[in-house]
Amino acid sequence: MKLTWNRMTVHPRHRFTTAHWGVDETEVVIVRLEHDGVVGLGEIVPSDLYGQSVAASEAALESMSTLLGDDPFAIDPIVQRLIEHHDDQRAAISGVDAALYDWVGRRLEVPVWKLLGLARPRKQTTFTIGIADLSEIRVKVDEALAAGFDALKVKVGIEHDHETLSIIRDAFDGPLLLDANEAWEPDEAPEKIQALARYRPTMIEQPLKKEDWRHLAALRSLGVAPIFADEACERPADVARLHGYVDGVNIKFTKCGGIREALRMISTARTLGMQVMLGCFVSSSLAIAPPLSVASLVDLADLDGHLLLADDPFTGIEREGGIISLGDTPGLGVAPRD
Ligand SMILES: [Mg+2]
Structure with a gap:
C-alpha cells in the first residue's frame, strides 16, 4: 500500500x-x-x-x-x-x-454504506449559525432558511445569547440545537439553561468544560432539553464513562478516528440507551462522506462542514433542502470537483 x-x-x-x-x-x-x-x-x-x-x-x-x-x-x-x-x-x-x-x-x-450493511444515508442535517453580531445573525438565518435548511444549530455562551435566539425564533419554529462549547461553570449553568427553555431547544451540547463532566447529570435533571457531550466525549471508552451523566454524545471523526471507531461508539451508546449525534468541523465533502455513510444509525446529524464552505473542492453529496444523502457511487461517494 x-x-x-x-x-x-x-x-x-x-x-x-x-x-x-x-x-x-x-x-x-x-x-x-x-x-x-x-x-x-x-x-x-x-x-x-x-x-x-x-x-x-x-x-x-x-x-x-x-x-x-x-x-x-x-x-x-x-x-x-x-x-x-x-x-x-x-x-x-x-x-x-x-x-x-x-x-x-x-x-x-459498492458504496461504503452498503459495504457496512447499512441503509442508504439520507439524513436531515442541522445548519450551524456561528457567533456573529446581531445584524449578521439575521442575514445568516435568512440565508439558511432560503436555502431550505429545516434544522438549525446555534452557538451559545456569549453575552448576546438571548438577542440571537430571539431573532432566530422569530423567523424559525423548527428543531434548534444549542452548543455552548464549554462556556459555563457548574454553579451558573442551571440558571443559564433554565433561561434558554423559552427557545424550546432540541438539545444542549457541552454546557460545561470537559473536565466538569460529572456535573452534567444535574443539568439533565432540569428537564429543559437533552444534554449532549461533545468535547468531553472523544473515544469509545468515553461513551461508557459518560453513561448516566448525559443523554447523548456527539461523535466526530476528528476525535474518534474514523468509521471503525465511530461504529464502536454508536454500538456502545445504543447498548446503554444513549442518544447519538454525528458532528463535524469545517471541512470539504470528503470529510463529511465518512460520517454520512453511517448517519442512518444516529438520532441527529450536524454534518454541515462542507455546506459552510465557499469553495468545496469535492462533490458527490446530494442535498435537497435540509436533507443530505449519498447515492450508489462506489467507495465514499465523493470525488474531486474537476
Ligand atoms: Mg459541539
Whole structure:
C-alpha cells in the first residue's frame, strides 16, 4: 500500500466563530492510498482542541505508512495498529480509515454504506449559525432558511445569547440545537439553561468544560432539553464513562478516528440507551462522506462542514433542502470537483 498526502486550504463563506475561536480558513490534509491500481481518498481535519495539527498529522502519517501491511481489506486490524501507535492523533487515523474504506468500496464497486450493511444515508442535517453580531445573525438565518435548511444549530455562551435566539425564533419554529462549547461553570449553568427553555431547544451540547463532566447529570435533571457531550466525549471508552451523566454524545471523526471507531461508539451508546449525534468541523465533502455513510444509525446529524464552505473542492453529496444523502457511487461517494 502506498500512502501519500498533500495539504489543502478551504474557506468558509462567513467567518465561523464559537465561544473560543474564529476561523477564516481551514487547512486540511488529503490522504491518498494506492494499492493494486485502485486509489482511496480520505481527509484529515485536525483540531487543536484535541492536541492535533496539520504538522502533527503529517508526522503521524509518515509512521503510519509502515504500519499498514499489504492488505487494505483488513481495515479492523490496521486501524487497531494505528491506534496503538498514534492514539493522540486520531484525526490522522480517521483520514487513513476513510481512505481504506474508500479503497475497499471502489475495489468492490459498492458504496461504503452498503459495504457496512447499512441503509442508504439520507439524513436531515442541522445548519450551524456561528457567533456573529446581531445584524449578521439575521442575514445568516435568512440565508439558511432560503436555502431550505429545516434544522438549525446555534452557538451559545456569549453575552448576546438571548438577542440571537430571539431573532432566530422569530423567523424559525423548527428543531434548534444549542452548543455552548464549554462556556459555563457548574454553579451558573442551571440558571443559564433554565433561561434558554423559552427557545424550546432540541438539545444542549457541552454546557460545561470537559473536565466538569460529572456535573452534567444535574443539568439533565432540569428537564429543559437533552444534554449532549461533545468535547468531553472523544473515544469509545468515553461513551461508557459518560453513561448516566448525559443523554447523548456527539461523535466526530476528528476525535474518534474514523468509521471503525465511530461504529464502536454508536454500538456502545445504543447498548446503554444513549442518544447519538454525528458532528463535524469545517471541512470539504470528503470529510463529511465518512460520517454520512453511517448517519442512518444516529438520532441527529450536524454534518454541515462542507455546506459552510465557499469553495468545496469535492462533490458527490446530494442535498435537497435540509436533507443530505449519498447515492450508489462506489467507495465514499465523493470525488474531486474537476
Ligand atoms: Mg459541539
